[in-house]
Amino acid sequence: MAELAQALLDLIHARYSPKAFSTRAIPEPVLTRMFEAARWAPSSYNRQPWRFLVTRRGTEAYDRLMSCLYEGNQVRAQGAPVLVLAVAVEADERGPNRYAWHDLGMACAFLTLAAVAHGVYPRFMAGFDKDQARRLFDIPETMAPSTVIVLGYPAENAPTPRVRRPLEEIVYEARWGEAFTPTWEEAPDST
Amino acid sequence: MAELAQALLDLIHARYSPKAFSTRAIPEPVLTRMFEAARWAPSSYNRQPWRFLVTRRGTEAYDRLMSCLYEGNQVRAQGAPVLVLAVAVEADERGPNRYAWHDLGMACAFLTLAAVAHGVYPRFMAGFDKDQARRLFDIPETMAPSTVIVLGYPAENAPTPRVRRPLEEIVYEARWGEAFTPTWEEAPDST
Numbered sequence: 007m008a009e010l011a012q013a014l015l016d017l018i019h020a021r022y023s024p025k026a027f028s029t030r031a032i033p034e035p036v037l038t039r040m041f042e043a044a045r046w047a048p049s050s051y052n053r054q055p056w057r058f059l060v061t062r063r064g065t066e067a068y069d070r071l072m073s074c075l076y077e078g079n080q081v082r083a084q085g086a087p088v089l090v091l092a093v094a095v096e097a098d099e100r101g102p103n104r105y106a107w108h109d110l111g112m113a114c115a116f117l118t119l120a121a122v123a124h125g126v127y128p129r130f131m132a133g134f135d136k137d138q139a140r141r142l143f144d145i146p147e148t149m150a151p152s153t154v155i156v157l158g159y160p161a162e163n164a165p166t167p168r169v170r171r172p173l174e175e176i177v178y179e180a181r182w183g184e185a186f187t188p189t190w191e192e193a194p195d196s197t
Numbered sequence: 198m199a200e201l202a203q204a205l206l207d208l209i210h211a212r213y214s215p216k217a218f219s220t221r222a223i224p225e226p227v228l229t230r231m232f233e234a235a236r237w238a239p240s241s242y243n244r245q246p247w248r249f250l251v252t253r254r255g256t257e258a259y260d261r262l263m264s265c266l267y268e269g270n271q272v273r274a275q276g277a278p279v280l281v282l283a284v285a286v287e288a289d290e291r292g293p294n295r296y297a298w299h300d301l302g303m304a305c306a307f308l309t310l311a312a313v314a315h316g317v318y319p320r321f322m323a324g325f326d327k328d329q330a331r332r333l334f335d336i337p338e339t340m341a342p343s344t345v346i347v348l349g350y351p352a353e354n355a356p357t358p359r360v361r362r363p364l365e366e367i368v369y370e371a372r373w374g375e376a377f378t379p380t381w382e383e384a385p386d387s388t
Contacts, residue, residue, distance in 0.1 A: 010204050011314035015230055017201070018237050018307060034380035039206055041368045041377070045361050046209050047306060050323045054362055060370045060377050067371035094299075105323055108285075108343060111302025112309075115238060116209060119310060123202035132241045132296055144373045152299060170236050171245055177232045179251045180258035182335045186232070186251050189225035 014119070021122045022168055023129040024160035027086035029063070032157060036124045037088065040157075043120030049109035055095035056113040058155075059143060063087050070142045075154060076133040083131070086158035091139060092130075097148040110152055121157065129156040205310070212313045213359055214320040215351035218277035220254070223348060227315045228279065231348075234311030240300035246286035247304040249346075250334060254278050261333045266345060267324040274322070277349035282330060283321075288339040301343055312348065320347040 041058060049055060061068040063086065071089045072080060083089060092114055094106040103109075118128050131154045139151040174185035232249060240246060252259040254277065262280045263271060274280060283305055285297040294300075309319050322345045330342040365376035 008315070010201075010208070011230070011311065013201050014205065014208075014311060014314050015234060017205075018234050018311070021237070021239075023239055033383060035383055038364070038379040038381060039202070041364055042379075043206060043209050045364060045367060046212070046359075048212075048214055048309070048321055050321075052360070054367065056367060058368045058377075059373060060368060062371075065371060105298070107296070108298040108302035108305075111299035112306040114299075115303040115306030116310070118239070118303075119307070120202065120205060120209070123205050124199070130239060130241075146373075168237075169243070173229070173232055173236055176236060176245065176247060177249045177251060180253075180256060182250060182337075186249075188229040188233075190229060192224060192226055 017119060017122055021118065022127065022165045024127050024162055024165070025082050026161045027083065027156060027158035028161040029085045029087065030159045031087050032126055036126060039124070040117045040120045040126070044113040044117040047109065047113040047116045049112065050103070050105035051100065053095070053098060053100065053103055053105075053109070055098070055103050055106040056110045057093040057095060057149065059091040059093065061089045061091075071139070071154060074134045074139045074142065075131060076135070079131045079133045079154075082129065083154075083156045085161075086156045088157040090155040090157060091143060091151055092153045092155055093145060094150045094152045095148065096150050107152060114153070114155065125159060126157055127160050131156060208310065208313055212309065213318065213356045215318050215353055215356065216273050217352045218274065218347060218349035219352040220276045220278065221350045222278045223317055227317060230315070231308045231311045231317070235304040235308040238300065238304040238307045240303065241294070241296035242291065244286070244289055244291065244294055244300070246289065246294050246297040247301045248284040248286060248340065250282040250284065252280050262330070262345060265325045265330045265333065266322060267326070270322045270324045270345075273320065274345075274347045276352075277347045279348040281346040281348060282334065282342055283344045283346055284336060285341045285343045286339065287341050297341075298343060305344070305346065308346075316350060317348055318351050322347060
């Protein structure tokens with residue numbers, strides 16, 4: 007269990023969003039497993055406010071989705087075997103869903119880690135024409151295009167080093183702004 | 198790599214949101230690693246629109262956060278060693294962030310899988326008084342309390358069986374509403 011935990015954290019540390027993709031195809035069972043992972047994400051009241059539209063290179067649907075991306079993103083996505091439109095279900099039979107984007111994000115994160123475990127690195131693109139995507143793919147009014155997920159194998163020599171705020175800036179303890187103290191090793195007397 | 202992918206999918210299938218928690222403490226390095234996993238989630242323009250406020254059982258901060266939960270949730274959270282207030286940064290120096298909740302969801306999902314790999318099962322609670330939480334913890338106006346994350350070890354004999362929509366209902370191919378065909382096994386001639 008601890009080994010898996012370490013392997014997972016290593017995976018999370020190694021993950022990045024490629025700026026260029028190889029044309030290498032994604033095996034079908036890998037693609038299926040990515041969506042299977044997304045499917046089992048938690049969601050408020052189990053509303054599962056996520057939908058995914060898959061398009062493959064060489065099809066009209068792919069070209070249409072590609073045409074929605076802003077120019078710089080089209081360059082980055084070029085050649086990727088699969089583009090996915092991720093859609094948030096903003097209202098359902100229970101009414102408006104305040105957690106639609108939050109829970110879609112959770113499903114996308116599960117998808118991401120399942121993908122990376124297979125060597126597939128997703129890049130999430132927010133920069134696309136959402137109205138055009140809605141029109142071209144007849145997205146219902148109660149739903150909202152959220153991201154285009156570019157899926158494929160990286161074609162970069164070396165990823166740009168990634169940066170994040172330190173833990174102390176994002177995790178507080180007891181009071182707002184009071185830094186949480188990270189502890190990386192088990193105290194000797196507690197093992 | 199394929200082994201890790203399978204172990205991760207097994208973890209995702211095994212994950213659930215406990216309805217009762219043991220009082221067993223979470224080792225500090227496990228807690229640290231959960232937030233470390235969250236820290237490295239992807240986000241739009243790397244804005245990292247997530248903040249976490251940790252409270253521990255036996256402290257005033259914990260009791261205050263517990264008091265924000267709606268009654269049924271207080272019962273479920275009872276005894277859990279840690280309650281976390283997850284906060285979305287809805288606006289920053291770049292302006293309003295449309296992806297704040299989406300990206301907070303991603304960070305929470307990374308946290309979830311890191312936790313489950315250590316046997317800690319989070320339960321996300323949307324049912325709490327967000328205004329009260331904001332007041333009690335001085336959450337800045339540009340940020341929004343999103344969920345209370347209950348962290349601990351499950352204290353249930355058997356989790357309630359979980360259900361999800363079938364893949365075909367949430368993943369479409371090429372056209373909206375046209376089911377994606379899952380493929381679980383590699384075709385014999387492609388191996």
